[in-house]
Amino acid sequence: MQGQVSQVIHAHRQAPWRVQRQLIGAFLLVVIGAAMVAALYLDVTARTAVAGREIQEMRAQISTVQRENADLETRLADLTSSAAMQRRALEAGYRPVQPGELDYVAVPGFALPEPAILLAAEDTAPHTQMRPAEYTQSLLEWFDERIKFGAPR
Amino acid sequence: MRQQYAIRSLIIAAGLVVAGLAVIVQMIRIQTSEQAMVFLSQGDRYSGEFQMFYPERGEIYDRSGHLLAGNRTVYEVGVSLSEMETPDSMAYILSTHLGIPYEEIYKKLSESPETWEYVVIQDYVAMETVDALKGLAQQLDDADDPRLSGLAFKPHLQRSYPESSLASNVLGFVTRDGRGYFGIEEKYNDLLAGNPVQIWVPRDPNKASEIPKVPNGTTLVLTLNRDLQAKVESLLDEALSDYGSPNGTIVVMDPRNGEILAMAATPRMDLNNYGNYFSLYDDGSQYNRSIGMSYEPGSVLKILTMAAALDAGTVRPDTSFIDTGMIEVGGITIQNWNRDSWGQQDMVGCLQHSLNVCLAWISSQMGTQAFYGYMERFGIGHSTGIDLSGEATGRLKVPGDGDWYPVDLGTNAFGQGVAVTPLQMLMAASAIANDGKMATPHVLYSMLRDGHQYNVPSQYAGSPISAETANTLNEMLAVSLEQESSQALVPGYRLAGKTGTAQIPTDYGYDAFHTNVSFVGWGPVDDPQFMVYIWLESPSTSIWASETASPVFSKVAEQTVILLNIPPDVVRSQVVPK
Numbered sequence: 231m232q233g234q235v236s237q238v239i240h241a242h243r244q245a246p247w248r249v250q251r252q253l254i255g256a257f258l259l260v261v262i263g264a265a266m267v268a269a270l271y272l273d274v275t276a277r278t279a280v281a282g283r284e285i286q287e288m289r290a291q292i293s294t295v296q297r298e299n300a301d302l303e304t305r306l307a308d309l310t311s312s313a314a315m316q317r318r319a320l321e322a323g324y325r326p327v328q329p330g331e332l333d334y335v336a337v338p339g340f341a342l343p344e345p346a347i348l349l350a351a352e353d354t355a356p357h358t359q360m361r362p363a364e365y366t367q368s369l370l371e372w373f374d375e376r377i378k379f380g381a382p383r
Numbered sequence: 384m385r386q387q388y389a390i391r392s393l394i395i396a397a398g399l400v401v402a403g404l405a406v407i408v409q410m411i412r413i414q415t416s417e418q419a420m421v422f423l424s425q426g427d428r429y430s431g432e433f434q435m436f437y438p439e440r441g442e443i444y445d446r447s448g449h450l451l452a453g454n455r456t457v458y459e460v461g462v463s464l465s466e467m468e469t470p471d472s473m474a475y476i477l478s479t480h481l482g483i484p485y486e487e488i489y490k491k492l493s494e495s496p497e498t499w500e501y502v503v504i505q506d507y508v509a510m511e512t513v514d515a516l517k518g519l520a521q522q523l524d525d526a527d528d529p530r531l532s533g534l535a536f537k538p539h540l541q542r543s544y545p546e547s548s549l550a551s552n553v554l555g556f557v558t559r560d561g562r563g564y565f566g567i568e569e570k571y572n573d574l575l576a577g578n579p580v581q582i583w584v585p586r587d588p589n590k591a592s593e594i595p596k597v598p599n600g601t602t603l604v605l606t607l608n609r610d611l612q613a614k615v616e617s618l619l620d621e622a623l624s625d626y627g628s629p630n631g632t633i634v635v636m637d638p639r640n641g642e643i644l645a646m647a648a649t650p651r652m653d654l655n656n657y658g659n660y661f662s663l664y665d666d667g668s669q670y671n672r673s674i675g676m677s678y679e680p681g682s683v684l685k686i687l688t689m690a691a692a693l694d695a696g697t698v699r700p701d702t703s704f705i706d707t708g709m710i711e712v713g714g715i716t717i718q719n720w721n722r723d724s725w726g727q728q729d730m731v732g733c734l735q736h737s738l739n740v741c742l743a744w745i746s747s748q749m750g751t752q753a754f755y756g757y758m759e760r761f762g763i764g765h766s767t768g769i770d771l772s773g774e775a776t777g778r779l780k781v782p783g784d785g786d787w788y789p790v791d792l793g794t795n796a797f798g799q800g801v802a803v804t805p806l807q808m809l810m811a812a813s814a815i816a817n818d819g820k821m822a823t824p825h826v827l828y829s830m831l832r833d834g835h836q837y838n839v840p841s842q843y844a845g846s847p848i849s850a851e852t853a854n855t856l857n858e859m860l861a862v863s864l865e866q867e868s869s870q871a872l873v874p875g876y877r878l879a880g881k882t883g884t885a886q887i888p889t890d891y892g893y894d895a896f897h898t899n900v901s902f903v904g905w906g907p908v909d910d911p912q913f914m915v916y917i918w919l920e921s922p923s924t925s926i927w928a929s930e931t932a933s934p935v936f937s938k939v940a941e942q943t944v945i946l947l948n949i950p951p952d953v954v955r956s957q958v959v960p961k
Contacts, residue, residue, distance in 0.1 A: 282587075282590070294538075296439060297456045297538055297539075297540060298456075300439060300453060300454040300455065300456070300540060301455050301456050301510070303442075303450065303453055304450065304453040304454065304455045304543045304545055305455075306450075307449070307450035307453055307545035307546075308545045310449070311545050311546050311547075311549075312449075312546055312549055312609055312610065312612075312613040313546070313547070313549075313613075316613075327945060329873075329874070329875070329941050329944075329945065332945065334950035334951065334954040336950075336954055336957045336958045337958075338958060
C-alpha cells in the first residue's frame with residue numbers, strides 16, 4: 231500500500247505538465263514583479279519630471295515678477311518725481327509758499343522724525359533647505375547607493 | 384544518432400556562451416576605456432549649461448524714500464534663423480519699428496554664418512516698442528502670416544533714473560556693461576551691483592532643482608533731501624542766468640553730522656542719456672565741481688585764518704589794528720581789495736570789511752609753523768573723505784615746498800595762492816559752526832541688504848579749534864554780516880557767513896577782469912542746522928561776491944529753513960530755553 235502511494239506521488243511530481251506549470255508560474259511571478267517595479271519607477275520618474283518642469287516655470291515666473299516689480303517701482307517714481315509733482319501742484323492751483331506766509335506753532339517736546347525707510351517685506355528665511363535624499367533620488371540611484379554603501383545605519 | 388545531436392547541441396550552446404561572454408567583455412572594455420570617458424564627458428557637457436545669474440542692481444533713494452535710481456525692463460530683440468521664413472519682410476518691419484536701416488537688418492538676417500541659429504538685431508529696446516512688435520507678431524501669427532515668425536524678445540533690466548538730471552552730479556551713472564561711473568554709482572559700484580552667481584542648470588527636468596536665491600545688490604539711502612536738491616538746483620540755474628556766470632556750485636550740509644542735504648553743480652546731464660557726457664564735460668573733474676575742481680577761494684578762507692589766530696591766542700575779537708592800506712610780507716607789498724586804508728579796526732571790522740592787510744598781518748604774527756599747522760588741521764590740501772568718487776585734494780603750499788615763498792604766508796591768509804574745493808572749505812568751516820568739531824561730509828545715510836538696514840554713523844575729522852574759539856568766531860561773523868547789512872541776511876533768522884571774491888590765476892598772472900565769487904554761511908547762529916557754500920565762476924554782471932554770491936545765499940537759506948522746517952529764531956526761543 232505504502233509503495234503504491236509512493237509511486238503515485240513520484241508519478242505526480244514527475245508529471246511534465248506539472249513541471250511546466252511551475253516554470254511558467256515562476257516566470258510570470260518574475261514578470262509581474264518586474265512590471266510592478268517598472269510601474270513604480272515610471273510613476274516616480276514622471277512625477278519628478280513634472281516637478282522639475284514646474285520648478286523651471288516658477289523660476290521664469292519669479293524673474294518676470296521681479297522685473298515687473300522693478301518696472302512698477304520705477305514707473306511710480308516717474309509719476310511722483312519732483313518735476314512731475316511740481317507740475318501737478320501748479321496745475322491744481324498751488325504755488326510755492328513764501329517765508330512770510332508760514333505760521334509756526336511751538337509744541338514743547340515735539341521732535342522731527344528721523345528719516346526712516348520702511349524695508350520691503352523680504353523673505354529672510356534660509357533659502358537653501360536640506361531635503362532628504364528620498365525626495366531627490368531616483369529608484370535606480372537608490373539601488374546604486376545601497377549597493378555601494380549598504381543600508382543606512 | 385541521439386548522441387550526435389547532443390554533442391552538436393553542446394557545441395552550439397558553448398559557442399553561444401562564448402559569443403555572449405565576448406559581447407559582455409567587449410561591453411565592459413568599451414565602458415571602461417579612455418575613449419568612453421571622453422564620450423561621457425561630451426554627454427555631460429550637453430546635459431545642461433552654466434548660467435550666470437546677475438542680481439538686480441541696488442536702488443538709490445533720498446533720505447525721505449524717493450527713488451533716485453531704479454531699474455526698468457528693456458528687451459533684446461533677435462531672430463531665430465531656423466524659424467524665419469521671409470527675411471525681407473522681417474527686415475522691413477523691424478527697421479520701421481526699431482529705427483535701424485533696412486539694409487543693415489537684412490544683411491544680418493541673410494548673410495549670417497550657417498552655423499548661427501540666432502542673431503541679435505538690437506538690445507536695450509524699450510518696452511513700448513516691444514509691446515507694439517509683439518502685438519503685430521500676434522496678429523500675423525493668428526492670420527498664419529509667417530512674416531515675423533522667428534522673432535524673439537529677451538527681457539532684462541536696465542538702470543533708470545526717474546528724476547532725470549536731478550542730483551546727477553552726485554549720483555553718477557551706469558553704462559550698459561553694468562559699471563558705475565562717477566558719484567555714488569562708482570563709489571559704491573560693488574555694493575550696488577551685488578555678486579553674480581554661476582550655476583549649472585541641467586536640461587533634464589528630473590535633475591531640475593531650486594536655484595539658490597541670488598541676493599539683489601545693496602540698496603542705498605542718501606542723506607540728500609530731494610525737494611531741497613531740486614530747489615537748490617533751480618536757484619543755482621537762476622543765479623547763473625542772473626549774474627552771467629558760466630558755471631557754479633551750491634552745497635548744503637548739516638554741520639552737526641556732515642550730512643550733505645543738497646549738492647548742485649553745473650552742467651547737469653540727463654542720466655538716462657549718459658551718452659551726452661562727452662558733449663557736456665571736457666574731463667572727469669568737471670562732473671561734480673563741488674568736489675572735483677579746486678580753485679583759489681579768496682576771502683572766505685579768512686574765517687579759517689581768524690579761527691586759527693583766535694585759537695592760538697594771537698588776537699582777540701577786540702584786538703585793535705591800524706589799517707594803513709598796505710603791508711609788506713616776504714618783501715612783497717600786499718594791499719586791500721579796494722587799495723584803500725581803513726584806519727583803526729577791531730577783528731570784527733577786519734572780517735566785515737574783508738581787509739587783506741589785516742589778515743596778512745595776523746598770519747605774520749602767528750608765524751609759518753602755527754598758521755600752516757592750523758591749515759593742515761582744517762584739512763586744507765587734503766581730501767575730505769566724502770563717499771563720492773573723483774574728489775580733488777586742492778593744494779596748500781607749505782614752507783619747504785619748492786614753489787613756496789615767504790609772501791605766501793600773507794596771501795594764503797586771505798585765500799590767495801591756495802587751492803581748495805568747495806567741499807573742503809565747507810568741512811573746514813563746519814568746525815566754526817559745530818563747537819570746534821569738524822564733521823566729515825558724507826552722502827550715504829544707510830544701506831539696506833537682506834532685509835536689514837545699516838545706518839552709517841557720522842564721523843568727525845578732528846577738532847582744529849576749541850569750542851570757545853568756535854563760538855566766539857560764530858558770533859563775530861554774525862555781527863559782521865549784520866553790521867554791513869549784507870544781502871545775505873534772511874529776516875527772522877540770525878545767520879553767520881563770509882563772502883569771497885578771488886582773482887583767477889592764469890599762466891600770466893592774475894586775470895584782471897574776472898573773479899570767482901564765493902560765500903560760506905550757516906544758521907541759525909545759536910543752533911546751526913545748515914551750512915551753505917556757493918561758488919559762481921566768473922560772473923559778468925559784477926565781480927564782487929557781496930553783489931552776487933550773497934543774495935544767492937540769502938535765497939538758498941530762505942528756502943532751506945522752509946524745507947527743513949526750521950522756525951524763525953523767535954519761535955525757536957519759545958521752545959528751547961536759552
